[in-house]
Structures are given as structure tokens and as C-alpha cells.
Amino acid sequence: MTFRILLLACCSLLSFCSLQAEEKPARNVVLIVADDMGFQIGCYGNKVIHTPNMDQLAAEGTKFTNAYCTTASCSASRSVLMTGLHNHTTGHYGHAHGYNHFSTYESVKSLPVMMNEAGYRTCSIGKYHLAPEYIYHFEEYRNKGVQGNRNSAVMADNAKEWIAEAPEKPFFLYWCSSDPHRGGGPGGFSNFNDDPEHYPGIEQVLYEADDITPPGWLPQTIETQTELAEYYQAINRFDQGVGKLVQHLKDLGVYDNTLIMVTSDNGPPFPGAKTCLYNPGMNLPLIVRSPDQKKKGVTTNAKVNWTDMVPTILDFCDVTPQPVPAVRVGENRGEPNFAGKKEPQKFHGKSFLPALEHEDPQGFDAVFASHTFHEITMYYPMRVYIKGDYKLIFNIAHQLPYPFASDLYRSPTWQSVLSNGGEMFGKRPVYDYLHRPRFELYNIKDDYLELNNLATDLDHQKLLQSMQEELQAFQKKTKDPWELKWTYE
Numbered sequence: 191m192t193f194r195i196l197l198l199a200c201c202s203l204l205s206f207c208s209l210q211a212e213e214k215p216a217r218n219v220v221l222i223v224a225d226d227m228g229f230q231i232g233c234y235g236n237k238v239i240h241t242p243n244m245d246q247l248a249a250e251g252t253k254f255t256n257a258y259c260t261t262a263s264c265s266a267s268r269s270v271l272m273t274g275l276h277n278h279t280t281g282h283y284g285h286a287h288g289y290n291h292f293s294t295y296e297s298v299k300s301l302p303v304m305m306n307e308a309g310y311r312t313c314s315i316g317k318y319h320l321a322p323e324y325i326y327h328f329e330e331y332r333n334k335g336v337q338g339n340r341n342s343a344v345m346a347d348n349a350k351e352w353i354a355e356a357p358e359k360p361f362f363l364y365w366c367s368s369d370p371h372r373g374g375g376p377g378g379f380s381n382f383n384d385d386p387e388h389y390p391g392i393e394q395v396l397y398e399a400d401d402i403t404p405p406g407w408l409p410q411t412i413e414t415q416t417e418l419a420e421y422y423q424a425i426n427r428f429d430q431g432v433g434k435l436v437q438h439l440k441d442l443g444v445y446d447n448t449l450i451m452v453t454s455d456n457g458p459p460f461p462g463a464k465t466c467l468y469n470p471g472m473n474l475p476l477i478v479r480s481p482d483q484k485k486k487g488v489t490t491n492a493k494v495n496w497t498d499m500v501p502t503i504l505d506f507c508d509v510t511p512q513p514v515p516a517v518r519v520g521e522n523r524g525e526p527n528f529a530g531k532k533e534p535q536k537f538h539g540k541s542f543l544p545a546l547e548h549e550d551p552q553g554f555d556a557v558f559a560s561h562t563f564h565e566i567t568m569y570y571p572m573r574v575y576i577k578g579d580y581k582l583i584f585n586i587a588h589q590l591p592y593p594f595a596s597d598l599y600r601s602p603t604w605q606s607v608l609s610n611g612g613e614m615f616g617k618r619p620v621y622d623y624l625h626r627p628r629f630e631l632y633n634i635k636d637d638y639l640e641l642n643n644l645a646t647d648l649d650h651q652k653l654l655q656s657m658q659e660e661l662q663a664f665q666k667k668t669k670d671p672w673e674l675k676w677t678y679e
Contacts, residue, residue, distance in 0.1 A: 571587060
């Protein structure tokens with residue numbers, strides 16, 4: 191009799207546990223990516239711009255101060271965000287559109303595909319900018335009425351409609367605005383000063399140029415101030431959509447079990463930032479709000495980069511990717527081995543979930559970056575290694591003048607420098623910006639603007655050599671074709 195009672199109790203307990211497991215809410219992910227946005231956000235210390243929604247997410251989660259893209263241009267950076275791999279491993283060196291036609295090797299498996307294989311619904315809303323589609327395939331693309339991916343209110347409504355179709359199922363949403371990338375208008379930021387109703391659902395918020403002090407890496411001119419005023423307007427437009435999206439998540443009852451990540455593909459669309467691995471181009475905002483956090487409003491100094499995003503998302507969702515075909519190396523770099531052999535999915539990054547509640551977590555003290563140039567007609571590969579307070583830049587094509595993306599060259603800020611015969615761009619000589627040495631070494635804690643190159647300083651030669659060796663080892667490990675330049679040049 192006692193045995194039967196014990197057996198019944200065990201069965202009841204197992205049934206209860208099974209019921210609890212079935213009732214456990216789905217763990218969802220929303221990855222929000224702005225286009226060309228730097229630290230021009232209230233929670234990062236900007237006193238002029240109005241970004242209450244991103245500020246609120248930072249107050250509820252974690253703000254990273256040392257988060258870095260690995261390549262400072264749109265399409266290439268997004269390929270890293272979606273694969274957890276550096277571009278030189280996947281082949282997606284630059285823009286997928288136009289005459290560039292960069293794309294990812296067929297042996298690579300992307301995040302939306304991995305999530306879908308794990309039973310997740312997947313949806314892309316807004317800017318996509320990846321190739322080929324079958325490698326970066328989402329189940330749904332909800333872009334009706336998004337007006338060039340700049341009407342973030344409609345983008346948020348489209349997300350709500352999609353989530354509401356099956357809110358009980360786990361989902362991965364990739365939500366990407368084209369703001370604040372340059373578009374139309376005097377300064378190129380697709381402003382609508384003369385048409386406040388241009389984007390229905392968005393409130394027009396204007397900024398006065400005289401109220402804005404440009405950061406030290408930009409010229410202190412009226413042209414720069416005017417451009418920044420329009421740039422701030424575009425960021426505010428993006429922030430309004432973020433707020434509306436968050437409210438929809440709450441209304442649908444999924445907010446409390448959803449990981450929200452807000453970041454940018456690269457830095458502001460000005461010379462010295464976008465397309466460049468100086469700090470303004472690669473040191474970017476990253477705001478993460480995890481429902482698992484007990485400590486809120488954290489500012490962490492953990493060094494992370496965009497190869498860490500995929501491992502972090504998979505870690506949060508407790509997803510182990512299916513094995514992938516082994517890849518040949520050498521002449522057939524990137525081609526899958528169809529002999530049947532498979533191996534575990536590997537990434538260049540790691541999960542930063544352990545860093546979310548710590549100001550100075552251990553194990554997050556170094557990052558690498560690998561940038562080529564996003565247009566096939568230009569060539570300027572750069573590799574970067576940041577360790578502790580120091581940053582090493584390897585300008586592989588240092589013999590060439592630094593190239594310009596067309597939108598940066600046309601910017602009123604740069605054109606004003608040219609027309610005035612200026613010798614300085616911000617605090618950097620124009621000549622030094624255009625003509626760079628093979629190696630640059632900076633103490634970015636004391637010299638954030640990277641003006642004092644320590645690579646030729648006698649007191650730093652031992653550090654320089656050590657960081658060079660570690661950078662080359664990283665290139666070898668990740669099968670970087672440009673590693674050959676250490677030997678042949």
C-alpha cells in the first residue's frame with residue numbers, strides 16, 4: 191500500500207513538472223539595428239537629443255560603453271551580426287547591392303536559419319542588405335508601408351501584427367530602420383522640415399544647430415552643426431519607433447520574456463567615423479534589456495563586438511545549432527565539403543550574457559575587428575586589436591590614400607573643409623586622415639580621439655610587438671586571406 195501511494199505521488203509530481211514545462215513561456219528575441227548611429231543618445235550623455243525610449247531600455251537593462259562593430263559599413267556589418275563570424279571568413283566584405291555584389295559563402299549558416307531550425311518564428315522588418323537571401327532567410331518579411339524603412343511607427347505596427355498571429359510561439363524579430371543613414375534633404379538625412387506629415391505616426395521633433403556642440407572628432411563649424419541637427423531628428427524618429435515597438439510587446443503580453451537588443455551597424459555617416467575603424471566608426475551604442483536581469487540600469491565596461499551577438503542570442507534561447515558541413519580550406523575556401531562529414535557550428539564571438547550585471551566582468555578585455563571597404567571599387571583593408579587600454583590598427587594598404595564613400599565625400603561637413611582650404615578635420619590634420627602609417631597604436635583611455643600614435647615611441651615597442659603577434663595569430667586562426675601581408679609586404 192505504501193509503495194502504491196509513493197508511486198502515485200511520483201507520477202503526480204512528474205505530471206506537474208511536465209505541465210510546468212509546457213506552460214513555460216517562450217523566450218523571444220528582438221534585435222533592433224539603427225543605420226549609422228553613434229553615441230548620440232541621451233543615456234550616453236548627449237544633453238540635446240531626445241531619446242526617451244532607448245534611455246528607458248537602458249534604465250531597465252544594461253548599457254555597454256565598449257561595444258564595437260567589426261567592420262564599419264552597413265551590409266558587411268550586418269553579415270557579422272547575423273553569423274557571428276568575421277567578414278574575411280564568410281566572404282561578405284562589403285555591400286550586397288549595386289555593382290558590388292558581395293555575398294556570403296554557401297557553407298555559412300545564419301542566425302535566422304538556426305533559429306528557424308530550433309522551432310522559432312522569424313521575421314525581418316526594415317533594412318535587410320544581405321546576400322544571398324537563402325543564406326539569410328527569414329520566414330516573413332513585413333515591409334508594407336515602411337517608406338524606405340524610415341517610418342518606424344509603421345515598422346512597429348507591422349511587428350505587432352506579425353507577433354499577434356501566434357504570440358504563444360517563440361520568435362526572433364530583426365527590426366532595422368534606415369534612420370539615421372543619409373538620404374534626401376539638404377544635409378542628406380531625409381528630414382521633413384517642410385512636411386511634418388511625411389511619416390504618418392511620427393511626431394516631428396526639430397533641433398536648432400546653435401544648440402549642438404559637435405564632438406571633438408568633427409569640425410566645429412556651422413555646416414557640421416546643421417548636419418547634426420538633421421541627424422538628431424532622424425535618430426529621434428528611430429527612437430519613437432523603438433518606443434512604439436516596446437509598447438506593442440507589452441500589449442501582446444510578451445515583453446516579460448523577450449530579450450531586446452538595440453545597436454547600430456556602424457558609426458555616424460561622417461568622415462572619421464563610418465567606413466573607418468577609428469573609435470567614432472566602431473565604438474557604438476549597445477543597449478540590452480534581458481528579462482532575466484535582477485540588477486537594472488547597469489553600465490558595463492565589458493569589451494564585446496558584433497561577432498558576440500549570435501552566441502549571446504543562442505545562449506539566451508538555449509539553442510544549440512545543428513551541425514554544419516565541414517569546410518575545405520586553401521584553394522576552395524568557403525566551399526562546403528559534401529562528403530557527408532559535419533562539425534559543430536563555431537563562432538568567432540562568445541555570449542556576453544554573463545557580463546550584463548557587472549561593471550567590470552572578467553574575460554571581456556579584448557576584441558578584434560576586420561574591415562575592408564564596402565565598395566568593390568575601393569580598397570583599404572584594416573585590422574584592429576583592442577586589449578585593455580590600447581588599440582592597434584594595421585593599415586594593410588597604407589601606401590594608398592584613404593578612400594571616401596560617396597555620401598561622406600558629398601557631406602556639407604567635408605565639402606566645407608575642402609572649399610575653405612582647411613588643414614584640419616576636427617583635431618586631426620587632413621593629411622594624416624588621408625595618409626596613414628602601416629601601424630597605429632593608441633592609448634584609447636587617455637587618447638580617445640587617437641591623435642598620438644605610439645607605434646614609433648621607443649617606450650611602447652615591446653607592447654607594439656606583442657599586440658602585432660596576437661593580431662597576426664587571430665588572422666591565422668580565422669583564416670584571414672590578408673594574413674599573407676605580414677610576410678609579403
